[in-house]
Amino acid sequence: MLEEVKEAFNRQSEMFDQYEEQNEILKRLRTVVRKHLLRHIKNGDRILGLNAGTGIDAIYLAENGFQVHAIDLSEGMLNKLEAKINSYGLKDKISFELLSFTELDKLCKNNFDYIFSNFGGLNCVENLSEVTKHFNKILKPEGRLTLVIMPPLSLWEIALILKGKFNPAFRRLHKNGTEANIEGIKFTTHYHSLKNLRQALGYGFQLIEVQGLASVSPPPYADKFPKHHPRLYKHLQ
Numbered sequence: 135m136l137e138e139v140k141e142a143f144n145r146q147s148e149m150f151d152q153y154e155e156q157n158e159i160l161k162r163l164r165t166v167v168r169k170h171l172l173r174h175i176k177n178g179d180r181i182l183g184l185n186a187g188t189g190i191d192a193i194y195l196a197e198n199g200f201q202v203h204a205i206d207l208s209e210g211m212l213n214k215l216e217a218k219i220n221s222y223g224l225k226d227k228i229s230f231e232l233l234s235f236t237e238l239d240k241l242c243k244n245n246f247d248y249i250f251s252n253f254g255g256l257n258c259v260e261n262l263s264e265v266t267k268h269f270n271k272i273l274k275p276e277g278r279l280t281l282v283i284m285p286p287l288s289l290w291e292i293a294l295i296l297k298g299k300f301n302p303a304f305r306r307l308h309k310n311g312t313e314a315n316i317e318g319i320k321f322t323t324h325y326h327s328l329k330n331l332r333q334a335l336g337y338g339f340q341l342i343e344v345q346g347l348a349s350v351s352p353p354p355y356a357d358k359f360p361k362h363h364p365r366l367y368k369h370l371q
């Protein structure tokens with residue numbers, strides 16, 4: 135399954151940044167995540183970026199003075215990140231490594247202050263503890279983390295019942311995951327509840343903050359909504 139995920143995101147890496155540039159919803163959600171992050175990261179923190187993609191956040195964090203080590207499964211994504219590091223002159227602030235977050239025991243660095251995973255990379259794994267089991271070894275004792283994960287309940291999708299669309303309304307609740315199709319490659323995604331995440335993290339971690347992202351506003355794939363219903367979109371935010 136990792137091979138399919140890798141190939142899907144390799145293909146997507148070509149258009150990833152352009153897609154976000156044209157998607158009002160995605161841009162807004164990233165702004166919300168960054169505000170959250172800036173409330174929790176501290177000056178001088180060394181950050182591990184899991185599933186860093188093309189490094190949109192890594193560049194932002196580095197430009198704000200943080201040291202980032204970015205990992206991703208897809209070399210296509212990391213090639214884009216490398217090009218940005220070179221053109222922004224950020225070699226001393228960002229390092230990167232081609233690695234699955236299920237293999238954090240092979241990381242070339244450790245002793246991080248903060249672990250960050252954005253925009254559902256962790257929804258590509260069925261069992262979150264395959265990732266979290268490594269956290270104690272790579273985080274400093276007072277280390278913190280922010281994980282942005284898509285949950286099993288989406289009010290937006292459940293509201294599709296009103297349109298008679300029952301399959302999409304409950305698609306996230308399938309026990310064995312939900313089929314995703316990225317650039318023609320199919321693989322299984324898994325929607326994780328906060329309870330799942332806390333179980334995977336275990337007792338060594340304390341919950342500091344839970345924040346909903348697009349809890350009642352449209353998800354990024356409903357990208358026409360803001361243009362067609364600007365006032366309603368504003369209210370739903």
Ligand SMILES: C[S@@+](CC[C@H](N)C(=O)[O-])C[C@H]1O[C@@H](n2cnc3c(N)ncnc32)[C@H](O)[C@@H]1O
Pocket residue numbers: 136139140143144184185186187188189190191205206207208211233234235236251252253254255256258259
């Ligand atoms: C939706 S993209 C998000 C990228 C980035 N976090 C962002 O916010 O722009 C999901 C990313 O997760 C990565 N990914 C999926 N499974 C992974 C794994 N097992 N290990 C590391 N990265 C993975 C993909 O290659 C892709 O870059």
